[in-house]
Amino acid sequence: MQIYRSHILVCGGTGCVSGGSKDVIDEFQKELERRKLDKEVLVVHTGCHGMCELGPIVVVYPEGTFYCRVQKTDVAELVEEHIYKGRPVSRLMYAGSEEMPVVPHYKEIPFYSKQERIALANCGYINPDNIDEYIARRGYEGLGKVLSGMTPAQVIDEMKASGLRGRGGAGFPTGLKWSFCAASKGDKKYVICNADEGDPGAFMDRSILEGDPHCVIEGMMIGAYAMGADEGYIYCRAEYPLAIQRLKTAIAQAEEYGLLGQNIMGTDFSFTVHIKEGAGAFVCGEETALMASIEGRRGMPRPRPPFPANSGLWEKPSNINNVETWANVPRIMVNGAEWYSSMGTDKSKGTKVFALTGKVKHTGLVEVPMGITLREIIFDIGGGILDDKKFKAVQIGGPSGGCLTEDHLDAKVSYESLTALGAIMGSGGLVVMDETTCMVDVAKFFLTFVQKESCGKCPFCRIGTKRMLEILERITAGEGKMEDLDTLEQLALMVRTGSLCGLGQTAPNPVLTTLKYFRDEYVAHIKDKKCPAGACTALVKYSIDPAVCIGCTKCARNCPASCIAGEVKKPHVIDSEKCIRCGNCKEVCPVGAVSVE
Amino acid sequence: MAKIKSLDDLRKIRESTSDLSSARTGQGTVVVVGMGTCGIAAGAREIMNSIMAELARRGITDVAVQTTGCIGMCEKEPLVDVIRDGSRVTYGPVTPGDVATIVAEHVVNGRVVDSLAIGRAD
Ligand SMILES: Cc1cc2nc3c(=O)[nH]c(=O)nc-3n(C[C@H](O)[C@H](O)[C@H](O)COP(=O)(O)O)c2cc1C
Numbered sequence: 226m227q228i229y230r231s232h233i234l235v236c237g238g239t240g241c242v243s244g245g246s247k248d249v250i251d252e253f254q255k256e257l258e259r260r261k262l263d264k265e266v267l268v269v270h271t272g273c274h275g276m277c278e279l280g281p282i283v284v285v286y287p288e289g290t291f292y293c294r295v296q297k298t299d300v301a302e303l304v305e306e307h308i309y310k311g312r313p314v315s316r317l318m319y320a321g322s323e324e325m326p327v328v329p330h331y332k333e334i335p336f337y338s339k340q341e342r343i344a345l346a347n348c349g350y351i352n353p354d355n356i357d358e359y360i361a362r363r364g365y366e367g368l369g370k371v372l373s374g375m376t377p378a379q380v381i382d383e384m385k386a387s388g389l390r391g392r393g394g395a396g397f398p399t400g401l402k403w404s405f406c407a408a409s410k411g412d413k414k415y416v417i418c419n420a421d422e423g424d425p426g427a428f429m430d431r432s433i434l435e436g437d438p439h440c441v442i443e444g445m446m447i448g449a450y451a452m453g454a455d456e457g458y459i460y461c462r463a464e465y466p467l468a469i470q471r472l473k474t475a476i477a478q479a480e481e482y483g484l485l486g487q488n489i490m491g492t493d494f495s496f497t498v499h500i501k502e503g504a505g506a507f508v509c510g511e512e513t514a515l516m517a518s519i520e521g522r523r524g525m526p527r528p529r530p531p532f533p534a535n536s537g538l539w540e541k542p543s544n545i546n547n548v549e550t551w552a553n554v555p556r557i558m559v560n561g562a563e564w565y566s567s568m569g570t571d572k573s574k575g576t577k578v579f580a581l582t583g584k585v586k587h588t589g590l591v592e593v594p595m596g597i598t599l600r601e602i603i604f605d606i607g608g609g610i611l612d613d614k615k616f617k618a619v620q621i622g623g624p625s626g627g628c629l630t631e632d633h634l635d636a637k638v639s640y641e642s643l644t645a646l647g648a649i650m651g652s653g654g655l656v657v658m659d660e661t662t663c664m665v666d667v668a669k670f671f672l673t674f675v676q677k678e679s680c681g682k683c684p685f686c687r688i689g690t691k692r693m694l695e696i697l698e699r700i701t702a703g704e705g706k707m708e709d710l711d712t713l714e715q716l717a718l719m720v721r722t723g724s725l726c727g728l729g730q731t732a733p734n735p736v737l738t739t740l741k742y743f744r745d746e747y748v749a750h751i752k753d754k755k756c757p758a759g760a761c762t763a764l765v766k767y768s769i770d771p772a773v774c775i776g777c778t779k780c781a782r783n784c785p786a787s788c789i790a791g792e793v794k795k796p797h798v799i800d801s802e803k804c805i806r807c808g809n810c811k812e813v814c815p816v817g818a819v820s821v822e
Numbered sequence: 823m824a825k826i827k828s829l830d831d832l833r834k835i836r837e838s839t840s841d842l843s844s845a846r847t848g849q850g851t852v853v854v855v856g857m858g859t860c861g862i863a864a865g866a867r868e869i870m871n872s873i874m875a876e877l878a879r880r881g882i883t884d885v886a887v888q889t890t891g892c893i894g895m896c897e898k899e900p901l902v903d904v905i906r907d908g909s910r911v912t913y914g915p916v917t918p919g920d921v922a923t924i925v926a927e928h929v930v931n932g933r934v935v936d937s938l939a940i941g942r943a944d
Pocket residue numbers: 390391392393394395396397419420421422423424507508509510511512513545546547548550551652726727728
């Protein structure tokens with residue numbers, strides 16, 4: 226086999242691809258060929274490195290040099306300087322703090338130093354389209370170990386001992402769930418991977434599938450062996466074309482090696498897996514709706530019991546787990562339950578992947594041990610708030626979750642502690658908000674989402690969320706009444722108790738947590754007709770301070786509504802009637818004369 | 823593609839692909855070739871090619887080969903450093919004919935080639 230002295234890893238995750246990483250790869254190949262280095266340097270596309278905001282990311286090994294925002298035009302210099310002459314290019318390295326202005330190596334970047342990568346172990350490290358790279362990193366060894374020396378019951382015991390809980394949101398203990406399906410009688414059983422990932426802002430599962438598709442397939446196979454299933458489905462939303470393409474390649478390569486199919490590794494165990502593309506309805510992530518959708522029916526939840534373990538896909542015993550849950554399984558089998566359960570808290574073991582987004586410096590994908598504090602995630606890993614503004618809240622758990630405040634920053638991240646605060650772990654969305662975010666507006670945003678995504682089966686969810694949304698729209702338009710707050714709370718309670726599935730049961734959470742922790746903002750909207758964050762356009766007013774204005778005319782020239790009048794070198798005035806509150810004038814004013822309230 | 827029929831088959835593939843990951847860990851023995859203008863002018867490219875060929879011939883996959891810029895000893899170029907067991911030995915000027923000796927003696931067996939060594943740092 227060909228030996229390469231250096232490997233250039235270029236991120237091929239969706240974020241970096243849209244930043245131009247495909248061109249970067251082609252350019253590297255061209256440049257290396259031109260310099261006749263293509264036989265000694267390998268260019269590889271990998272999965273997500275997590276630091277999406279600084280992409281396209283390039284890592285050069287063996288040194289492990291980390292380059293950010295690499296463009297096609299940087300490639301010639303990188304090849305000439307780093308690859309050919311051995312002089313790393315500091316201009317493209319991560320810009321650190323004052324003590325360490327450039328940080329050349331991956332592991333030294335604060336974003337990575339607090340992370341613990343298990344589910345993401347291979348993401349950004351291997352070529353997801355090459356099964357050999359997965360095998361080189363102990364891939365399919367967990368399956369081999371299980372098939373050659375463990376009984377199904379032993380596998381389930383190992384899973385129970387690991388303490389792994391479902392990463393799809395509810396946190397149900399995985400080993401226990403498997404034991405139900407294993408105990409269920411039936412000649413045909415299914416395992417299913419839930420890759421619907423519908424939460425706004427979440428992209429954990431997409432990144433795992435794009436960066437390390439084999440680990441999910443291997444996890445499903447181990448589960449299938451433990452539960453007596455021989456067929457699997459991966460339900461992946463069609464909006465994830467790259468993930469689907471990589472899964473297809475992975476399945477084809479595993480089939481070629483005989484790792485999928487009949488009599489795997491010379492045993493009686495056989496397994497085939499299919500991909501089902503979903504149309505991206507949020508409710509289709511709910512397990513019973515998801516199975517209906519695979520069967521070709523309309524995706525609507527049904528009452529449980531019967532649970533999938535007894536009557537699931539085509540009424541056969543089935544087990545459904547989330548992408549990240551499956552991804553952890555091979556690692557637990559290779560390294561043992563004890564290793565896994567040594568990380569995390571008492572009841573929440575291991576790690577959790579979060580998609581860190583919003584007003585934080587380093588948005589991206591992070592995997593952290595359970596028990597870490599929100600402060601560590603947002604400030605140490607995420608680098609704090611964008612433009613050094615003030616932290617206001619963090620929304621955790623997506624539309625089913627809640628908003629937490631400054632007071633909760635030192636709360637430890639675990640299923641129990643987050644639930645106790647009124648939020649949930651959820652699938653891993655973390656949206657950070659600063660002082661310019663209006664919490665009523667945030668509640669409205671999430672409620673609009675669930676309102677649209679409600680399947681309509683339960684009246685409380687269908688109509689209740691609609692009524693709640695109407696109230697929020699009134700409040701943000703300055704037409705709210707104080708009684709509205711009580712009505713909101715009443716409706717919230719009814720929607721929560723009167724809905725069949727998690728969508729309705731949790732839909733009021735964003736409203737309830739903001740009402741609990743940011744009630745004064747609601748009151749300001751209703752009583753003072755003011756939006757303290759200056760975000761609700763109907764309630765803000767722009768004005769120019771005549772004492773500060775220098776009459777440069779910049780605001781007037783940039784006003785799309787032509788509502789600013791004034792002579793050159795004389796104070797200008799905004800016509801509030803015509804103003805559309807776009808904020809352009811405030812942005813362009815060189816002396817800060819425009820204020821908003 | 824051969825089928826994987828057992829855990830042993832899987833391990834064999836893993837061994838044959840171990841280079842894929844070892845080149846990305848940066849641990850173990852490191853060989854560094856001076857590729858400053860001085861090194862290139864003195865024939866460092868050829869030395870690099872010989873090193874890669876020699877490692878490939880011997881099937882050595884756990885050695886990292888790196889390049890570096892000028893270190894100031896331009897008249898001794900091409901320079902090759904071997905970092906092994908915590909110490910760094912500099913060889914120069916190295917000819918393509920010396921490469922096999924350095925790889926066999928120092929890289930593989932850990933014996934410094936005194937006749938070619940010009941510096942050592944622990
Ligand atoms: C409205 C709704 C949407 C859901 N969306 C997802 C999803 O996108 N991905 C997911 O893994 N689980 C989702 N779930 C949870 C699943 O119903 C199920 O609990 C989960 O797939 C079980 O896997 P786990 O035990 O590995 O977490 C959703 C639940 C509800 C109620």
